[in-house]
Amino acid sequence: MTETAPIIRFEGVSKHYDSFQVLKGIDFAVARGERVVVCGPSGSGKSTLIRCINGLETIGGGTLTVDGIPVTEKTLPKVRARVGMVFQQFNLFPHLTVLDNLTLGPIRARGMPRARAREAAMRYLERVRIAEQADKFPRQLSGGQQQRVAIARSLCMEPEIMLFDEPTSALDPEMISEVLDVMTGLAQTGMTMVVVTHEMGFARKVADRMVFMDHGEIVETAPPEDFFTAPRSQRCRDFLDKILNH
């Protein structure tokens, strides 16, 4: 890896919900163009970790910088302009057509002229292979199609980093691959990606680095080939046992 400043850097980041500590002094960095897959049992803090990156969760202690900018209330617009996010529940805007879902951000937040926003949106819809659905409403699409629209919606904002929070967990099994294919394609463009997922096949193929979290800590981080063949910690071995051999 070249010696450039990391695009995401956690330094001693902690967070509490009342007395429950979700993140315990996280030190973690992501390089520009790196693809990181975060996994771990539910409640381990992996969702919270990536939601901190675009300020959907506030951090309690430590520092978190994105592209050199410390993430605070004040810098949120600058940070969010650099970060796109895809959610487990898609979170498309149900009252808007697919095309309007994509153009809302560019038009309102970036002041892009409507015609140009539509043109760009159609390009991204083609890229996720769903251009023919542009005038439909989200509820008329399948889960897999909705998630691909959600990915296109994020890409329309031309982010430098894409966050994926369990993007396939709410999908029927037959629709998972269409979403993973789009994500794999995105990875090939050199996008910086942080993905929380249990899709270990995808992780093996796409990830530069695996991160295993448990009880609010990063327990282990390793390149996928080492991670899957020789996990160092017992907790990680137990976890992989459970999800790989069910």
Add this chain to the structure above:
Amino acid sequence: MRALLLLPSLLLLSGCSSNWGWYVVNPATPKGWLNLKFLLSGLGYTVQLSATAICISVVVGLLVALPGLSARKWPRRLSRTYVEVVRAVPILVLILWVYYGLPQITGLSLSVFWAGVIALALSDSAFQAEIFRAGIQSIARGQYEAAYSVSLNYRDTMSYVILPQAIRRILPALGNQLVYMLKMSSLVSVIGMQELTRKANELVVSEYRPLEIYTVLVLEYLVLILIVSAGVRWLERRLKTDERA
């Protein structure tokens, strides 16, 4: 439903039938036609009054509801206090207070129409605020998160993502408030507003036929409100694009 209709018809037929004197509003006679036109002449004011008041109360209600959803304590308290205070004043009392009392503080005398509009709008705004609050709270957290993640600020998130969905959900409740407003506008007759109820009162004084005249009044409100209800239902159907499959 049938039993409900049966009850008033029985009342009308039983013994008291000889007391009806429909001549007073019989459109076939010149006098009756004149009286009927007189009664209907209040319709325009009733509609204008209610429509103006509901427009104002929806805006005020929204402006009161938004700070009520703030994460900070003081805006929340302010919103809560407004709702509690305004909701506690009977509409009739508010009408009297705005018409006779308010000019003494402000030095401006209000026309009967605007006093009525202000009193009705003020009173209704507390309920509108509660409706908006419930509607906005019913929108899933993920909608805000998605809007923020595509860089929308709070204002644009509310205007383009949250409120369009919330309004579709609260449309039936807004329709209820409109019906309620049409009925409450009858109270503005006490300060001399020439709307439906005032017209009926005046005619009763000169004709001494309260039964027939007030029955016509009941029917006037009934028809008006049935039309409004149908309108609201039509709007609901038109906006039903966000129903999840």
